[in-house]
Amino acid sequence: MTFQQGTTAERATQAEATKTVPPVTGTGTNGFAAPLRSREVVEGFHRAPHRSLFKAMGYTDEELRRPLIGVMNSRNEIIPGHVHLDNIARAVCDGIRMAGGTPIQFGVIGVDDGIAMGHRGMRFSLPSRELIADSIETVTEAHQLDGLVLIPNCDKITPGMLMAAARLNLPTVVVSGGPMMAGNVYGRAVNLATVFEGVGAFQAGRITAEELFELEEAACPTCGSCSGMFTANSMNCLTEAIGLGLPGNGTIPAVEAARLRLAKQAGMQVMELVRRGLRARDILTEAAFRNALAVDMALGCSTNTVLHLLAIAHEAGLGDVITLDLIDEVSRCTPQLCKLAPAGPHHIQDLHQAGGIQAVLAELLRGGHIDGSVLTVTGRTVAENLAAAERRILRARAWRSDVIRPIEEPHSPEGGLAVLRGNLAPDGAVVKQGAVDPAMLRHRGPARVFDSEEDAAAAIRQGRIRPGDVVVIRYEGPRGGPGMREMLAITAALAGMGLDREVALITDGRFSGATRGASIGHVSPEAAAGGPIALVEDGDEIEIDIPGRRLELRVPPDELARRRERWQPRPPRETRGYLARYARAVTSANTGAVLMG
Known part of the structure; x- marks a missing residue:
């Protein structure tokens, strides 16, 4: 049917279209501290074509009245840390719906550094970080989403997403897919690095072909990011330390139900951030970066964290203060409290049993190495998060006292980098x-x-x-x-x-x-x-x-x-x-x- 300007039929249609999706904007309106960006896309009679496209996908009028939350699901079938992320994304979407939002999933590419290692393919790994950040910016801005839950896990996907979060400056929560469990060969804990080193040992005649095959079979027993303090887990731990990930983000194993519960909590929490108008750069402050660097040094994280934290700081407008000189300054005064693979015998599952990143933060706070007043995506400060978890942290530390050393007895008086x-x-x-x-x-x-x-x-x-x-x-x-x-x-x-x-x-x-x-x-x-x-x-x-x-x-x-x-x-x-x-x-x-x- 074709409507002509000014006809009774057109006026009726315009009124009905306007009524379908009423305004949800303005300070305090419907409980939101700031106007919702998505109203520009779905509100008013002139957005009837836009709503029609949403309805082609099954969205209802009620869903379009709610905040539209982008759920960046980096699931694929080429990275073991990402093969299970549909389950994580489903839990995130459940959380968003429970808290009154409408989740909208989209995806980006990823490169598995282990599979790309040692040939031309590795040239594409670091450059993929920029593509990831750009693609998230593109989808989010093109559709004017109100908030984001980012679901990374491995290699350059986590830093690429953090760069996008800093650039877009929207209410954002990051929830990773979680670490892989360590493998086991006759009572010896093994991981992907063990296999790479096994190749050298085989070439040198130090192990047999059968022993190398046993390593190959056992080293990566589950989905998740590889089990040591390699780049993926380093960045997921630092996401928690910098305040954009909920407590547990860095260490809850991929195969535990607690990871799904965390994902639901992330979905619910992003709605709280939208209501409060709390955005990514409200959390990504200079003090937050300093906290993350202190945790980096205490854990002995990957050297790649230097590249990525500098890049994230650049996107957050802090490139002139978060520098190599600052990184070394923090290293010189922060003790190394953990020796995780490849530097030592422990894996991420051990760190989790010892209380995880929150336990490391607690020890650093006790020693005066971090700022407890820094805000996090929980809506509370670092110190408030630690106070709420104090009993659990103390019990975990007592159970696995071998993993995180006390501040008075570090592995080294200086940091890992x-x-x-x-x-x-x-x-x-x-x-x-x-x-x-x-x-x-x-x-x-x-x-x-x-x-x-x-x-x-x-x-x-x-x-x-x-x-x-x-x-x-x-x-x-x-x-x-x-x-x-x-x-x-x-x-x-x-x-x-x-x-x-x-x-x-x-x-x-x-x-x-x-x-x-x-x-x-x-x-x-x-x-x-x-x-x-x-x-x-x-x-x-x-x-x-x-x-x-x-x-x-x-x-x-x-x-x-x-x-x-x-x-x-x-x-x-x-x-x-x-x-x-x-x-x-x-x-x-x-x-x-x-x-x-």
């Missing part, structure tokens, strides 16, 4: 010092230089790396890679061969959270930008002093100047597609490898 500088890394480099053998905290040795991960891997397989060497892998930075590949296959091979106590590794690329040993990454400026790492030659002496925070190339300045005159930029590895565009826009690792513009 360190930022190094020197003539080889003027803008900084990062090492997981909590996972370095004490004998390698200070080291001098000859450089063995490789211009790609593949060349270094071949040298290791062929037995060309000797005790005392300093392996230098360059042109693997954000621009030069492009994509700044993780190099777990290389570090694990060295560890499996028993060389992690005798060989150091330096790169402008990065490492998996599963890496251990004297593995120094994020060297900035990178080789592709003409950084000093591009000037290193075979046999040059390199000095590493992790306690002194120094990384030095022992070559006379006049010789380095001559090499600089001869140096020529390498042609780009990628000339088409996303990686080529990424290489042209990405910034240095010391600024979080964010995109310009």
Whole structure:
């Protein structure tokens, strides 16, 4: 039917359309502190076509009267930490509905770093972080959603979602899919890193093919993010520490019913944030980042957390205060309280039994290392959350007293990460010092230089790396890679061969959270930008002093100047597609490898 302007039929239709979805805006209106963005999409006679499209999907008028909450479900069938996320998303949606909202699911891509490891595929992992943030921004803004529940778990999905939360600044709760349980081989706890190291051990003749197969079969026994304090679990724990995840987000195992209950609570809580008008950047303050960094150091998290926290801070407008210098400052004054795989014997399930991130926060608060007044998505402060959970935390700590050390008896007086500088890394480099053998905290040795991960891997397989060497892998930075590949296959091979106590590794690329040993990454400026790492030659002496925070190339300045005159930029590895565009826009690792513009 066609209506003409001013007809009785049109006026009746307009009145009915307006009545269908009455206004739900204005301070205090219907209990909401601020206008709902979604009213722009579904309210008024002129939005009848929009409502019609919603109704094509089965939405009712009552659902459209409620706040529209985006549920970002990153479920897929290529990442074990994400294969079960439909169950988590269903629980989140139940929680939103129980609290009076309308959940709207959408999805984004993901890369499994373990499966992408050691080949060209890893070049796409870090760049996927930007795609994830951009896609969430695109869907949320295009449809003017009122709030978000973000459901990540692994690798770059969690930081990408946190970047989007900071950028969009809406009421937001993050609930991860939870960690995998550790595997078991004849009473020995094993994990994915054990398998990577098993490859090196097999190549060195230290284990048999049958033993390697047993590791392969047992190391990843359930869905979830890999069971050690690798990058995925590091970021999920820090999401809780920074205040955007509910207590338990970082450590409740993926296979426990408590994870589903947490997801329902996340759905209900986002509605409370919408009612109060409490947005992401109200929580992502400088003090919250400092708290997260303190937890990072106490846990001995992945070096990748440095890249990601810098990038999230950039999106939150705090890039000028959350810097490498601040990260090292926090590390120097925060004791390491936990030794989780790969640095020690415990896994995330053990940390959960010991009270989880809330227990770590409680110990840090007792020692004066965090700010208890910081607001969280519970609507309460950190100190209020801890007071409410005090009895449970104390019981858990008493039961598993081996996992989280008291503040007076830490594993180390400094945190798990360190930022190094020197003539080889003027803008900084990062090492997981909590996972370095004490004998390698200070080291001098000859450089063995490789211009790609593949060349270094071949040298290791062929037995060309000797005790005392300093392996230098360059042109693997954000621009030069492009994509700044993780190099777990290389570090694990060295560890499996028993060389992690005798060989150091330096790169402008990065490492998996599963890496251990004297593995120094994020060297900035990178080789592709003409950084000093591009000037290193075979046999040059390199000095590493992790306690002194120094990384030095022992070559006379006049010789380095001559090499600089001869140096020529390498042609780009990628000339088409996303990686080529990424290489042209990405910034240095010391600024979080964010995109310009």
